[in-house]
Each structure stands twice: as C-alpha cells, then as structure tokens.
Amino acid sequence: MGSRYRVPVAIEEVCLDTVTASAxxxxxxxxxxxxxxxxxxxxxxxxxxxxxxxxxxxxxxxRELHYGIGTSFASKPGPAVAVxxxxxxxxxxxxxxxxxxxxxNAWVRASILIRINSLIVGHSGVRRVVxxxxxxxxxxxxxxxxxxxxxxxxxxxxxxxxYIAGAVQGKPTVQVRLGQQDGTHRSMTAAEALxxxxxxxxKLAAKxxxxxxxxxxxxxxxxxxxxxxxxxxxxxxxxLTCMSVEALCGTDxxxxxxxxxxxxxxxxxxxxxxxYRFLQDSKLVCHNDGNNDxxxxxxxxxxxxxxxxxxxxxxxLLAHRQVxxxxxxxxxxxxxxxxxxxxxxxxxxxxxxITSAMEKVRQAVQSIGRMLFAQCTELxxxxxxxxxxxxxxxxxxxxxxxxKAVDIMTAALQxxxxxxxxxxxxxxxxxxxxxxxxxxxxxxxxxxxHTAVDVLTQLxxxxxxxxCQALDLRALNLxxxxxxxxxxxxxxxxxxxxxxxxxxxxGNPVFTELWSAFLLQLEQTTKVDSERRxxxxxxxxxxxxxxxxxxxxxxxxxxxxxxxxxxTCASLSLQTFQASKKDYWQHTDATPILGKASRQIYVFLxxxxxxxxxRSDHIRTPYPEVAEAGLDEHCNSNPHSNTVGSxxxxxxxxxxxxxFDDPAMKCLRDAx
Numbered sequence: 001m002g003s004r005y006r007v008p009v010a011i012e013e014v015c016l017d018t019v020t021a022s023a024x025x026x027x028x029x030x031x032x033x034x035x036x037x038x039x040x041x042x043x044x045x046x047x048x049x050x051x052x053x054x055x056x057x058x059x060x061x062x063r064e065l066h067y068g069i070g071t072s073f074a075s076k077p078g079p080a081v082a083v084x085x086x087x088x089x090x091x092x093x094x095x096x097x098x099x100x101x102x103x104x105n106a107w108v109r110a111s112i113l114i115r116i117n118s119l120i121v122g123h124s125g126v127r128r129v130v131x132x133x134x135x136x137x138x139x140x141x142x143x144x145x146x147x148x149x150x151x152x153x154x155x156x157x158x159x160x161x162x163y164i165a166g167a168v169q170g171k172p173t174v175q176v177r178l179g180q181q182d183g184t185h186r187s188m189t190a191a192e193a194l195x196x197x198x199x200x201x202x203k204l205a206a207k208x209x210x211x212x213x214x215x216x217x218x219x220x221x222x223x224x225x226x227x228x229x230x231x232x233x234x235x236x237x238x239x240l241t242c243m244s245v246e247a248l249c250g251t252d253x254x255x256x257x258x259x260x261x262x263x264x265x266x267x268x269x270x271x272x273x274x275x276y277r278f279l280q281d282s283k284l285v286c287h288n289d290g291n292n293d294x295x296x297x298x299x300x301x302x303x304x305x306x307x308x309x310x311x312x313x314x315x316x317l318l319a320h321r322q323v324x325x326x327x328x329x330x331x332x333x334x335x336x337x338x339x340x341x342x343x344x345x346x347x348x349x350x351x352x353x354i355t356s357a358m359e360k361v362r363q364a365v366q367s368i369g370r371m372l373f374a375q376c377t378e379l380x381x382x383x384x385x386x387x388x389x390x391x392x393x394x395x396x397x398x399x400x401x402x403x404k405a406v407d408i409m410t411a412a413l414q415x416x417x418x419x420x421x422x423x424x425x426x427x428x429x430x431x432x433x434x435x436x437x438x439x440x441x442x443x444x445x446x447x448x449x450h451t452a453v454d455v456l457t458q459l460x461x462x463x464x465x466x467x468c469q470a471l472d473l474r475a476l477n478l479x480x481x482x483x484x485x486x487x488x489x490x491x492x493x494x495x496x497x498x499x500x501x502x503x504x505x506x507g508n509p510v511f512t513e514l515w516s517a518f519l520l521q522l523e524q525t526t527k528v529d530s531e532r533r534x535x536x537x538x539x540x541x542x543x544x545x546x547x548x549x550x551x552x553x554x555x556x557x558x559x560x561x562x563x564x565x566x567x568t569c570a571s572l573s574l575q576t577f578q579a580s581k582k583d584y585w586q587h588t589d590a591t592p593i594l595g596k597a598s599r600q601i602y603v604f605l606x607x608x609x610x611x612x613x614x615r616s617d618h619i620r621t622p623y624p625e626v627a628e629a630g631l632d633e634h635c636n637s638n639p640h641s642n643t644v645g646s647x648x649x650x651x652x653x654x655x656x657x658x659x660f661d662d663p664a665m666k667c668l669r670d671a672x
Contacts, residue, residue, distance in 0.1 A: 006109070006138075006141060006179070008138075008139050009113065009116070009135045009138045009139055010135070011116070011120060011131060011132065011135055015120040015121075015122070016120070016128045016131070016132070018120065018121070018122030018338075019119065019120055019122055019126060019127070019128045019131060020127070020128050021122065021338075022122040022123065022124060022125050022126070022336055022338070023125055023126060023127045023128075023205075025125070025336055025338075025341040026039075026125030026206060026207060026336065026343075027206070028341065029341065029343055030054065030206060034343065035050070036207070036334060036343050037333070037334050037345050038057075038061075038207065038210040038214070038333075038334070039054055039057070039206050039207045039210070040052065040054055040057070040206075043061060043210075044155065044432045044433065044435045044436065045432055045433030045434065045435035046433070054205075054206040054207075055203070055204065055205055055206065057209075058204040058205070058206065058207070058208055058209030058210065059169075059204060059209065061162075061209045061210060061213070062162050062165045062166055062169065062171075062204070062209045062212075062213070065158050065159045065161075065162035065213060066159070066162055066163065066166065066173065066174070067150060067159055068101075068146070068147025068148075068149065068150040068159050068160070068163070069101050069147050069149065069150070070101055070102055070145050070146075070147045070175065100148070101147055101148050101149070102145050102146060102147065102148055103146040103147075103148055103160070103218075103222075105143050105177070105185070106225060107146075107218075107221060107222050107225065108143045108144065108146055108164075109138060109143065109221075110221030110222070110224060110225055111146075111157075111160070111161070111164065111217045111218045111220075111221040111222070112134055112137055112138055112143075112164055112217075113138060113221070114217040114220050114221050114224075114327055115134065115161065115164065115212060115215060115217035116131050116134050116135060117327065117328065118215055118217065118329065118330050118331055118332070119131050119134075119211060119212075119332075121330050122336075122338060123330045123335040123336045123337075123338065124207070124211040124330065124332050124335065124336070125206070125207045125208075125211060125336055125343075126205075126207070126208045126211045126212075127205060127208065129202055130168065130202060130204075130208050130211075130212070133168050133199060133200075133201075133202050134164070134168060136197070136199045137164075137167055137168070137199075140178070140179070140193075140197040140199060141177075141178065141179025141185070142167060142176050142177075142178055142179075142190075142193045142194070142197060142199070143176060143177045143179070143185070144163040144164055144166065144167040144174055144175070144176045144190065145163065145174075145175045145176060145177065145187070146160045146163045146164070146218075147159070147160065147163075148447070149444075151218065151219075151443045151444075152428075152429075152431055152436065152439040152440075152441055152444075153216065153218075153219045153351040153354070153355070153439060153440045153441055153442035153443045153444070154349070154350065154431065154432075154436040154438065154439030154440060155214055155333070155349050155432075155436060156213060156214045156215040156216055156217075156331065156332065156349035156351070157213075157215070157216065157217065157218035157219055157351075157442075157443055158213050158214070159213075160218040160443070161212055161213040161214075161215065161217060161218060162209075162212075162213050164212060165204070165209055165212040165213055166190055167190045167193075167194075168201070168202050168204075168212070169190070169201055169202055169203070169204060170190050170191045170194040170195075170199075170200075170201025170202075171189070171190050171191065172189045172190070172191040172192075173189070174189065174190040175187060175188070175189060175190075176188065176189070176190045176193045178193045178196060178197070210332065211332050214331075214332040214333055214349050215331040215332045215349055216326060216329075216331040216349060216351040216354060216442065217331070218443055219351045219354045219440070219442035219443045219445075219446055220323065220326045220327055220331075220351070220354055220442075222443060222446040222447065222450065223323050223326075223354045223357060223358055223361075223442070223445075223446040223449070224323050224327060225450070226358065226361060226446055226449040226450045226453050227316070227319055227320060227323055227357070227361055227449075229453045229457075230316060230361050230364065230365060230449075230453055231316060231320070232658070232660075232661055232664065233365070233368065233453065233456055233457065233460060233655075234309070234312065234313060234316060234364070234368060235664050235665070235667075235668060236460055236655070236660065236664055237309060237368045237371070237372060237460070238271060238274050238275055238278065238305075238309065239278060239597045239598070239601055239664060239667055240372060240375070240460060240463055240464060240467065241275060241302060241305045241309070241371070241372075241375065242275050242278040242279050242595060242597050242598060243464075243467045243468075243471065243597070243598045243601065243602075244301070244302050244375040244376075244378075244379065244463075244467060245275075245279060245285065245298070245302050246279070246282050246284040246285060246471065246474070246593075246594060246595060246598055247284070247379055247385075247388070247467055247470035247471050247474065248298070248302060248375075248378065248379060248385060248386055249284055249285075249286050249386050249387075249474070250285065250286065250298040250302050250303075251285060251286050251287060251288050251297075251298060252275075252276055252279045252282075252285050253287065253288070253297075254297075254298060254302065254303040254304070254305070254306070255272040255273075255275045255276040255279070255305075255306055256272075256276070257272065257273065257276065259272060259306070259307075260272045260273070260306070263307075265310050265311070265314070266310075266313075266314060267309070267310030267311055267312065267313035267314040267317075268306050268307055268310030268311075269310070270310070270313060271305070271306040271309045271310045271313060272306035272310075273671070274668065274671045275305065275306060277596070277670070277671035278595055278596060278597035278598070278667060278671055279595040279596075279597075280595055280596050281594075281595050281596055281599075282593070282594060282595030282598065283478075283592070283593035283594075284471075284474055284593055284594070284595075285595070299378060299384065300374070301371060301374035301375045301378055302375060305371060308367065308371050309367075309368070309371065312364045312367050312368060315360045315361075315363065315364045316360070316361065316364050318357075318360060319356075319357035319358070319360045319361050319364075320357075322353045322354070322356060322357040323353075323354065323357050325353070326351070326353050326354055326357075329348065330348060331348045331349050331351075332348065332349060333345060333346055333347060333348060333349055334346070335348065350438070350439075350440055351440040351442035351443075352425070352440040352442070354440065354442035354445070354446060355424065355425045355440045355441060355442045355445045356425075358424075358442070358445040358446050358448075358449045359423050359424070359425060359445060361449050361452075361453075362420055362421050362445075362448065362449050362452045363421050365417060365420075365421070365449075365452045365453060365455075365456045366417045366418055366420070366421035366452070368456060369413065369414050369417040369455070369456050369459050370414060370417075370418075372410075372459060372460060372463045373410050373411070373413075373414040373459065373463075375463065376406070376407070376410050376462070376463045376466055377407055377410070377411075379392070379466055379467070379470050380392055380403045380404070380406065380407045380466060381407075382526050382527055385470070386523065387477070387522065387523030387524075387526060388470055388473055388474070388526065389473060389526045390526060390527050391403040391404045391407075392466060392469045392470055392473060394469075394472075394473065394476075394581070394585075394613060394614060394615050395615060395616060396529040396530055397526065397527055397528070397529065398529050399529075399616070400616050402469075402614055402616075402619075402644065403466055403469070405644060406462050406465065406466055406644065406648070409462055409648075410459055410462050410463065413455050413456075413458055413459040413462070414459065416455050417452055417455050417456060417459070420448055420451060420452040420455065421452070424441050424444050424445040424448060425440065425441055425445060427441065428441060454656070457652055457655045457656050458648075458652050460655060461648050461649075461651040461652035461655055462648050464601070464605065464651055464655075465611065465644075465647060465648050465651055468590075468602055468605050468606065468611065468613075469613065469614055471590045471593075471594065471598065471602060472584075472588060472590050472613040474590065474593065475584070475589070475590035475592075475593055476580065476581060476584045478593060479580050479583075479584055480576060480577050480580040480581075481519075483576055483579075483580055484572070484573055484576045484577070484580075485515065487572055487576060488514075488515070488518070488569060488572070488573070489511060491565065491568050491569050491572055492511060492514065492565065492569070495561055495562075495564055495565035495568060495569075496545070496549065496561055496565065510544070510545075510548045513544055514541055514544055514545075517540070517541050517544060518537060518541060521536075521537040521540045521541070522537055525537055530574055530577060530578070531574060534569075534570045534573040534574045534577065535566075535570040537570075537573070538565075538566045538569045538570040538573070539566060539570075541566075542562055542566060545558075545562050545565070546558070546562065584613075585613065585615065588606070588612070588613040590602060591603060596667065596670055596671075597667040597670075597671070600663045600664075600666055600667050601660070601663055601664070601667070603663075604659075604660065604663045605651065608659075609650055609651060609654055609659075611647050611650060611651060612647075614644070614647070618641070618642060618647075619641065619642055619643055619644060620641065621641065
C-alpha cells in the first residue's frame with residue numbers, strides 16, 4: 001500500500017541498533033585483514049583483484065552501474081525540469097506519467113521500501129544513516145528515475161538499484177522526481193532534490209554500495225504489485241463467472257458442495273463455495289431437469305469454472321508465499337553471521353523464486369482469461385446464449401451489431417495473454433565474463449506479468465460490459481413476458497371462445513402448451529427483427545391449436561379463428577414488447593432478478609460509473625446541426641457522445657485503479 005498511496009515510513013530503534021552493530025562488525029573484520037568480496041576485492045569475474053580504497057570502490061561500483069537507458073535529458077546540466085517540459089510532451093508515452101523507459105513511481109517506492117526491509121535485519125554491514133536516508137527518500141517522495149530494462153536479476157538487480165544508491169548519495173548525475181503537494185512531480189537531479197528536502201547526502205562507506213545494489217528488491221517489489229492485482233482479478237473472475245451463469249440462465253447445480261467434498265482440492269472448495277453463495281437470490285438461475293430437450297447441463301465455460309479456477313487460486317497462493325518470503329529476506333552478498341561476525345559468501349541475490357512466482361501468475365492470468373473469453377463468446381453468440389439477441393443488441397438485430405466488435409476485441413486480448421504466458425526464465429544468457437552463467441531474469445518476468453495483468457484487466461472490463469448488457473436484456477425480456485402473459489391468455493380465450501371452452505384458461509393444458517411453445521419459439525427467433533419475429537412465432541403455434549380443436553369442428557371456421565388469433569396475438573405481442581422496451585430503457589434496473597454478487601457489481605457499474613444499458617443513440621455520432629433541423633429523429637445532439645470503447649475504458653480504469661475492490665470484497669465477505 002505504501003508504494004501506491006505514499007504511506008510514511010518509520011524504522012524502529014531496535015532495528016537501527018542492529019544495523020549499527022552489523023556495521024561495527026564489518027569494520028572489525030576489515031581491521032584484522034579479512035578479504036571480503038566487494039569490499040576489498042573486485043566484483044564478479046574480477047573478484048581476483050584487491051584494493052585498500054574501500055570507499056572509492058563503492059563509489060566506482062555505483063557510478064559504473066548507471067548504464068540504463070532512461071530519459072535523454074536526464075544527465076544534462078541546468079535548472080530543475082518540470083515533468084511537463086515540452087521535450088517530454090513530444091515523447092510517446094507507454095506508461096501514464098512515467099515515460100516508456102522508466103520504472104513507474106509505485107514500482108520505485110516498493111523497491112526502496114523492500115531494500116530498507118532487507119538491510120535493517122542487520123546482516124549487511126551498512127550504517128544506520130544509509131537506511132535512514134533511504135526512508136527519507138520515501139517520506140519526501142524523492143524517487144530516482146530508474147531505467148526499465150537492463151537487469152538480468154542475477155547478482156540482484158544491480159543497475160536499477162544503483163539509481164537508488166545514487167539518490168542516497170545526492171549525485172548530480174542521477175535524475176529524480178520530487179513529489180509536490182498537488183500530487184505531481186518535478187524532475188531534477190538528486191543533489192537538488194535532497195537540498196530542497198533538507199536531507200543530507202550520504203558518503204558511502206565500505207560495502208554500502210554493494211549492500212544496496214546486490215539484492216532482489218526491484219524484482220520483488222514489481223512482482224508484489226503484479227501479484228496484488230492478480231489476486232483481485234481472480235476474485236472478480238469468480239464474480240463475473242456467476243454473472244455469466246445468470247446471463248446464460250445456467251444452473252447453480254454445478255457448484256453444489258458435494259463436488260468439492262468428493263474432490264477436495266482447496267482451490268476448488270473455495271471457488272465453488274464462493275460461487276454457490278454468490279448466486280443466492282438470483283431469479284435467473286435455472287434448475288434444469290432435461291425435460292425440455294435442451295442441454296441437460298451447462299457448457300464447460302461455466303459448469304467447470306470451479307474446477308478450472310481452483311488450481312489457479314492455488315498457484316496464486318504458492319506464488320504469494322514465494323513473494324512474501326522474498327520481501328522479508330536478506331538478499332545481498334556477502335552476509336554477516338551475527339552470532340560469529342563471520343562474513344559468508346553465497347548467492348541469496350539469485351531471484352529465481354520471484355521468476356518462479358511470476359511464471360505461475362502469468363499462467364494463472366492466461367487461464368482466467370481463457371475461461372472469461374469462453375464465457376463472453378458464448379454470451380454474444382445467439383447459438384449458445386439461450387435466447388439473448390445476437391450481439392446483445394437492445395434493438396433489432398438487423399440494425400445493430402454492438403457486441404460483435406467486443407467479441408473480436410476479447411479474442412485479441414486472449415491471444416496476447418497466451419503469448420505472455422510463455423516462460424521468461426528459459427531465455428537465460430551467460431553474462432559478466434561467464435561468472436553469471438545462471439541468472440533469474442526475475443525483473444523481466446515481473447514486468448511481463450504486469451503487462452499480462454493489464455491485458456486481463458481489459459478483458460474483464462469488456463466481459464463485464466457485455467454481462468451487464470445481457471442481464472438488462474434478461475430483465476427486459478422477463479418484464480415483457482410478465483406483462484404479455486395475461487394478455488396472451490385473454491386473447492386466446494376470446495379468439496377461441498366459439499370452439500371448445502378454455503375456462504379456466506390459465507390452468508388449461510392447451511394454454512400451458514401454447515405458452516411453453518411460445519417461450520421456446522421466442523428463444524429460437526432472436527435473429528429476426530421484431531415485426532416479423534412475433535408473426536413467425538405465432539404462426540409456429542398454429543399446429544397446436546389445430547391438433548386440439550380440429551375434432552368435430554368446421555375446418556374453415558376453425559382456421560378463420562386461428563388466423564384471426566394469429567394476427568391479434570402477433571400484433572399484441574409486438575406492441576407489448578415495444579412498450580416494455582421503451583419503459584425499460586427509461587427505468588433500467590435488473591437488480592430485482594440478480595443474485596447477491598451480481599447485484600453489487602451491476603449497481604456499481606450502472607450507478608457509480610454511469611455505464612448505460614447500451615442503445616445505438618448512446619454511441620451515434622453527434623451532429624447538432626442535423627438534430628436541430630429535425631432531419632434525423634435518432635440523431636444524437638449531445639456533443640459529448642461516447643463509443644463502445646470509451647465505456648469499456650471507463651470500466652477498465654475503475655478495475656485498474658481499484659475502484660471495484662470494495663464492492664468485490666463485500667461480495668466475498670457476504671459469501672463467507
């Protein structure tokens with residue numbers, strides 16, 4: 001949280017005392033002539049060299065690790081440069097507010113915090129002034145501009161961490177961003193920033209440069225933020241799946257607790273319990289007995305969701321344990337044995353645990369995406385969506401194809417997730433005079449995990465947009481059926497009154513069969529525009545009437561009555577449908593039919609984010625002069641009209657920025 005929300009940092013005095021003792025022990029070891037790697041030797045494959053200039057060695061290390069590609073003007077002399085400088089404006093930005101070759105601010109904060117947490121354990125031989133100054137960087141919001149690329153995360157994230165060390169030193173060659181009261185940052189040198197904040201620069205002593213750069217803090221920090229977001233997306237995936245069950249009129253039978261009891265994988269247990277409870281109170285969940293010749297069970301995208309997501313949750317939890325351990329570890333080299341004051345040389349900087357965690361997270365993200373993509377395509381396709389209109393249009397299907405592009409978009413996003421799921425750790429190259437023949441590539445893996453998480457966020461946004469559209473279409477259809485049923489009953493009774501009596505018509509098997517057939521035909525004719533659709537539906541019901549009334553009746557009289565009934569009911573159903581649609585457009589609310597979780601998310605999207613039940617006039621290009629002239633009654637005169645993409649972007653930004661976290665966590669708490 002500190003990395004995202006600038007929480008102040010304080011170090012307990014007992015930790016500082018431990019740090020002081022560690023520094024004193026290092027000094028004592030040097031005084032008796034011990035040879036200590038990186039303190040009085042060279043580095044890496046050059047560790048066979050020796051020097052007595054221990055402080056100069058640290059400055060050399062930091063200086064020569066500043067090799068990353070950052071901003072082109074970062075090292076140019078001159079006054080402090082505002083981030084809004086015209087030179088910056090001309091650059092293409094791939095990260096908002098950061099620049100495409102620099103770590104985002106939140107990543108930098110996380111890295112500084114984690115490096116402090118490692119050093120204060122007291123195994124690294126640094127003085128308290130080092131960790132105190134690092135904490136002052138955070139408290140004054142002084143963030144070094146750290147190049148995005150260039151670390152193989154072998155001997156730690158050497159080059160990225162060197163920019164933190166440069167900021168601690170107050171180097172005029174290191175560019176930083178100083179936070180302002182309005183939340184913006186000004187770009188300036190580390191020397192200028194420390195002076196403005198009243199923080200004294202540190203002259204590094206023996207081992208202190210190495211202690212800062214020789215660790216996994218950058219990889220671990222970036223990984224922790226990616227994992228944090230992946231956890232939230234996994235929660236949302238469970239909620240979206242339940243919304244898919246409702247939108248597809250699926251069953252909660254798939255999540256019956258018995259399945260998890262007889263196959264007790266922990267992830268499946270959690271998943272099925274959550275989803276079973278998320279669906280409580282839903283009026284859309286069906287209990288399929290197979291008697292209507294439809295599919296006896298739901299398709300895999302929702303029926304096997306708990307079995308699919310369960311292992312994903314377990315992978316995320318294992319990744320969480322790996323990252324959590326790394327965040328609370330000493331990861332530099334050499335380290336000091338506090339019980340004997342010996343300096344031990346090893347390889348805790350090897351960040352393979354982070355790589356392992358991130359590979360699992362990207363695989364998990366891909367699996368979540370694959371499931372949601374399958375649900376979304378099933379929802380949009382009239383052949384699989386159980387009676388919803390093609391492309392989830394709220395208008396005639398010949399005039400609007402609104403979700404077809406969303407279908408294409410989700411396919412593109414899922415394809416990218418498939419590519420990003422490939423392992424990074426299998427691309428290791430030998431580096432640094434052959435010394436670093438094994439290197440974790442943890443930071444690269446963590447970076448690509450952030451990309452994958454962002455792509456999944458976009459996919460979830462698109463799916464949620466489609467889901468709420470589908471849920472409104474279900475609510476509209478139920479409203480129409482509720483209003484039309486009694487009218488259909490009355491029209492049927494009146495049209496056939498001269499034939500076999502139908503009283504009480506509502507309980508009459510003829511009417512029951514007619515209504516069931518009407519519902520089935522309505523589901524099977526969603527591709528047809530309304531005016532023709534309802535006439536086709538009523539015509540398809542004629543054989544039922546002929547079969548029930550033909551015996552002993554004049555065929556010409558009966559057919560005349562049936563034709564009259566057909567015309568009356570077709571016209572009545574069309575009028576009722578159009579009236580229901582108009583009324584629902586004006587008073588859109590699907591909450592009475594939704595389950596507990598769906599209701600929370602639906603309300604947040606419709607009321608807080610103000611994403612509408614989409615019609616063409618919401619996205620029609622605004623031409624005020626045409627509307628004023630009355631040339632097009634459907635023309636949108638609003639100069640601030642939206643696109644499908646702008647609505648999905650609003651949802652994406654809310655997911656990305658954590659706005660859905662509270663309603664999602666409430667769903668989770670209510671399910672416990």
